[in-house]
Amino acid sequence: xxxxxxEMNRVDLVEVSGRVDxxxxxxxxxxxxxxxxxxxxxxxxxxxxxxxMSSGGLRELVAALKRVKKDGGDLRxxxxxxxxxxxxxxxxLDTIFQIFEEQVKAVGxx
Amino acid sequence: xxxxxxxxxxQRKLSVLGRFGYGSIPMITQxxxxxxQEARLDEDAVFHCQMAVDEACTNVIxxxxxxxxxxxxxxxxxxERGKVTIQIVDQGKSxxxxxxxxxxxxxxxxxxxxxxxxxxxIKKLMDEVRFERTERGNVLTLVKIxxxxxxxxxxxxxxxxxxxxxxxxxxxxxxxxSLIASDLDQTLSDLVSQGRNHLVIDLAEVTYMSSKGIKALxxxxxxxxxxxGEFILCAIAPRVQAIIDTIGLGQIFAIHSTLSDALTAISAxx
Numbered sequence: 001x002x003x004x005x006x007e008m009n010r011v012d013l014v015e016v017s018g019r020v021d022x023x024x025x026x027x028x029x030x031x032x033x034x035x036x037x038x039x040x041x042x043x044x045x046x047x048x049x050x051x052x053m054s055s056g057g058l059r060e061l062v063a064a065l066k067r068v069k070k071d072g073g074d075l076r077x078x079x080x081x082x083x084x085x086x087x088x089x090x091x092x093l094d095t096i097f098q099i100f101e102e103q104v105k106a107v108g109x110x
Numbered sequence: 111x112x113x114x115x116x117x118x119x120x121q122r123k124l125s126v127l128g129r130f131g132y133g134s135i136p137m138i139t140q141x142x143x144x145x146x147q148e149a150r151l152d153e154d155a156v157f158h159c160q161m162a163v164d165e166a167c168t169n170v171i172x173x174x175x176x177x178x179x180x181x182x183x184x185x186x187x188x189x190e191r192g193k194v195t196i197q198i199v200d201q202g203k204s205x206x207x208x209x210x211x212x213x214x215x216x217x218x219x220x221x222x223x224x225x226x227x228x229x230x231x232i233k234k235l236m237d238e239v240r241f242e243r244t245e246r247g248n249v250l251t252l253v254k255i256x257x258x259x260x261x262x263x264x265x266x267x268x269x270x271x272x273x274x275x276x277x278x279x280x281x282x283x284x285x286x287x288s289l290i291a292s293d294l295d296q297t298l299s300d301l302v303s304q305g306r307n308h309l310v311i312d313l314a315e316v317t318y319m320s321s322k323g324i325k326a327l328x329x330x331x332x333x334x335x336x337x338x339g340e341f342i343l344c345a346i347a348p349r350v351q352a353i354i355d356t357i358g359l360g361q362i363f364a365i366h367s368t369l370s371d372a373l374t375a376i377s378a379x380x
Contacts, residue, residue, distance in 0.1 A: 019136070021136070021168075022132045022135060022164070054165060055168070055227040087231065091213070
């Protein structure tokens with residue numbers, strides 16, 4: 001798994017690639033937490049390059065969402081592959097995350 | 111880590127056991143994916159098995175062994191056509207994931223409880239989930255049944271081609287073990303039931319033939335003959351020939367040494 005974070009005007013863009021599973025999810029969580037600790041409120045997580053996401057990854061996304069929402073921010077997702085989309089839907093996360101088809105729309109939504 | 115294979119007539123069991131931490135999970139899910147593919151599950155079902163096993167192993171490491179990366183456990187797969195049964199056995203703390211409360215996803219942030227998402231996914235992804243505490247330890251059994259395969263000619267993977275009008279060449283490859291044998295059986299009876307009963311069975315690439323493989327050939331031969339067709343074997347490797355001779359089937363089958371001889375013979379009959 002690889003995580004790249006870009007600071008944009010109103011939002012941090014988190015581009016994740018590879019496998020987000022129980023052995024790698026904590027690293028994604030730590031990187032988002034670091035940004036949130038530095039005052040980031042709005043996050044877009046681009047999932048287009050994620051080929052696998054287990055519940056470990058979902059938990060980190062939910063934990064980060066809860067933190068930013070507390071301070072009035074939001075975490076939105078974009079471009080999940082059909083496999084990752086299926087996992088988000090099965091876990092019921094499609095109801096708590098705003099999910100966009102394209103990165104530009106997710107970033108523009110803030 | 112060690113692995114083992116045992117086989118019975120229709121079921122094959124594969125196991126991996128060892129001390130597994132989170133880092134071992136990709137290896138275990140690959141092992142399960144291979145087993146699910148061998149059971150001829152469709153691509154989605156194979157992925158669902160991988161995902162469910164990932165979640166189940168994560169639970170074992172996290173709850174049964176309290177994150178100790180040296181927990182001992184065993185993952186076994188029983189392979190049948192269209193069905194795989196996966197069993198995960200550990201000797202850690204008893205943890206029955208099937209009774210864990212469902213996660214709560216809600217628009218109200220404070221109500222969200224992401225714990226239990228793993229087992230929730232397992233239940234959604236698999237057809238059957240059972241937990242037992244036995245003297246062997248915690249036993250979690252997962253069953254996945256694949257989509258029924260509609261088009262056997264395509265799905266069995268046994269190469270079939272129409273060599274000349276009305277003459278069909280069936281060319282199995284490699285070891286005709288009990289699973290491949292049932293593919294062969296299905297392929298032959300599909301062909302005959304479609305009226306494609308002038309058959310040449312090219313065995314050039316077959317290195318081993320189980321008794322079920324021989325039975326499939328006999329059954330195909332009988333069906334072809336009964337429907338007024340023709341059934342010819344060719345290019346049999348010496349070891350496979352020995353099996354056919356031992357059973358005394360050399361007398362029943364028309365056998366030619368090369369494919370072209372067989373094709374000449376079958377067109378003459380037609």
